[in-house]
Amino acid sequence: METHIAQWQERIRAAAxxxxxxxxxxxxxxxxxxxxLAGEVFETAAHRGIVxxxxxxxxxxxxxxxPLAEIxxxxxxxxxxxxxxxxxxxxxxxxxxxxxxxxxxPRRPYAGxxxxxxxxxxxxxxxxxxxxxxxxxxxxxxxFDVSRLMVGALGTLGVILDVSxxxxxxxxxxxxxxxxxxxxxxxxxxNEWSGQPLPISASAWHAGRLMVRLSGAESAVRAAxxxxxxxxxxxxxxxxASVREQTHAFFAGAAPLWRLSVKSTAxxxxxxxxxxxxxxxxxx
Numbered sequence: 075m076e077t078h079i080a081q082w083q084e085r086i087r088a089a090a091x092x093x094x095x096x097x098x099x100x101x102x103x104x105x106x107x108x109x110x111l112a113g114e115v116f117e118t119a120a121h122r123g124i125v126x127x128x129x130x131x132x133x134x135x136x137x138x139x140x141p142l143a144e145i146x147x148x149x150x151x152x153x154x155x156x157x158x159x160x161x162x163x164x165x166x167x168x169x170x171x172x173x174x175x176x177x178x179x180p181r182r183p184y185a186g187x188x189x190x191x192x193x194x195x196x197x198x199x200x201x202x203x204x205x206x207x208x209x210x211x212x213x214x215x216x217x218f219d220v221s222r223l224m225v226g227a228l229g230t231l232g233v234i235l236d237v238s239x240x241x242x243x244x245x246x247x248x249x250x251x252x253x254x255x256x257x258x259x260x261x262x263x264x265n266e267w268s269g270q271p272l273p274i275s276a277s278a279w280h281a282g283r284l285m286v287r288l289s290g291a292e293s294a295v296r297a298a299x300x301x302x303x304x305x306x307x308x309x310x311x312x313x314x315a316s317v318r319e320q321t322h323a324f325f326a327g328a329a330p331l332w333r334l335s336v337k338s339t340a341x342x343x344x345x346x347x348x349x350x351x352x353x354x355x356x357x358x
Contacts, residue, residue, distance in 0.1 A: 078120060082233065083202035089114070090200060098229035100139055101166030104175040108228045118170055118233065125236060129154060133193060135238040138170030145169060149241060157185035157242040161318045170234045176226025179318040180276035180287070183353045185242060189225040196236040197224060208238065245275070245289035250310035251302055253284045257342040260284040261355040265338055268354050272298045278317055280324055280350040287314065317352065324350045334358045 089096050095113035105111060122139035129152040136145055142162055149155055159179030160172045173195070178187045194208025208221035224231055255263060260279040264286070267274060273290035286302065287310065288295045299306070307313060316322040325331065329347070338355040351358045 079198070079204070079235065082116075082198060083204070085116070086198060086200070086202040086233070090202070098170075098174070098233055100168030100171045101141070101164060103162060103164040103167035104171045104177070107175055107177070116233065119166075119168060121235060122168075124148060127152075129241070132241045133238060134241055135194075135236060136169050137236055138168060138173070138234040140169045141165075142167045142169060142172055150244070153244050154241040155244050156191070156239065158182055158188050158191055159185075159318060160188065161320070163319060169237055173225055173234055173237055174227060174229050180278065180314050180352060183356065184275045189222045191240040192221050192225055192237065193240055194238040195221045195224050195234060197232040197234050199232040204235075205232075245273075247292040247295040248275070248287065248289045248310065249295055249299055250276075250285055250287045250307050250313065251299065251304035252307050253286065253302070253304035254282060255279070255284045256282065257349070257351065261339070261342060261351070264354050267302070268338075272301070274298075276314060276352075277354050278314075278350065278352045279355075280322075281348075285313065317350075322350070324348065 086096070088094075096116040097111060097113035098116045098118060099105070100118050119139040121137045122141070122144075123137050124140060124145065125135040125137060127134040127148060132154070134145065134149065142156075142160060143165060146156060159181040161167075161177055161179055173188060173192065176188050192208070194206070196204070196206050199205055208219065224234060253260075253263075257279060264274075264277045264279075264284065267286070273288050273294045274286060275289035276285075276287035278285045285307070286304070288298045332345075335357060336355075338353070340355070342349075342351075349358055
């Protein structure tokens, strides 16, 4: 496995000397994200596999080219998950692309973003030095947390080789409620509920319907359903996947998609187009 890393180091050094840009690519699932694609393609999918996974320590370490689906499958077998619920967009999506893009799914405001759950990384920097940051335990030595700088950097800080992530247990019970509210009332309600001891793990509003997912112990989910009312939907996993993977009808068509991060209490403005609100009103 280390042979190809040595080859990668030689290639990076040569590119740096020639001032030739490299475009790091795993599964290609995030090619649409960020600026225009440029540079010689640097494929990383061959660097794959789970390095270590200790469910009792709630930590998994995997190589950057490992498919997200493979990591999530191994974790489900142990009753655990990646709490930030990363979008895939294509079946070939890799862990490296997940970290480099920094994109999180519906559970992000309630369980943490990608950056919050990264414990350590191994990278090749622009000079081809093999560097390690962070560790494989919850409590690391204090200092400048370079590991988290790699999240959302889109490969500009180096080639990610390995990543250690914090895991969380899968909830014992889940339910998604649909409630009919106009946008302003939906924002007011979800902010009010978020300040209460309710097991909310996702929320989204579109076309007059507020969807609220509850996750946790069966008794907590049951009590929250009675308190909030609404109707439980038939295929909650499929519905949240459609939002996470942008396959929901809202995302169809050729119109530009604007993604705005605002205060959860920000007024709902008419921006001249259809809106979908997520993350308790913070993502619109």
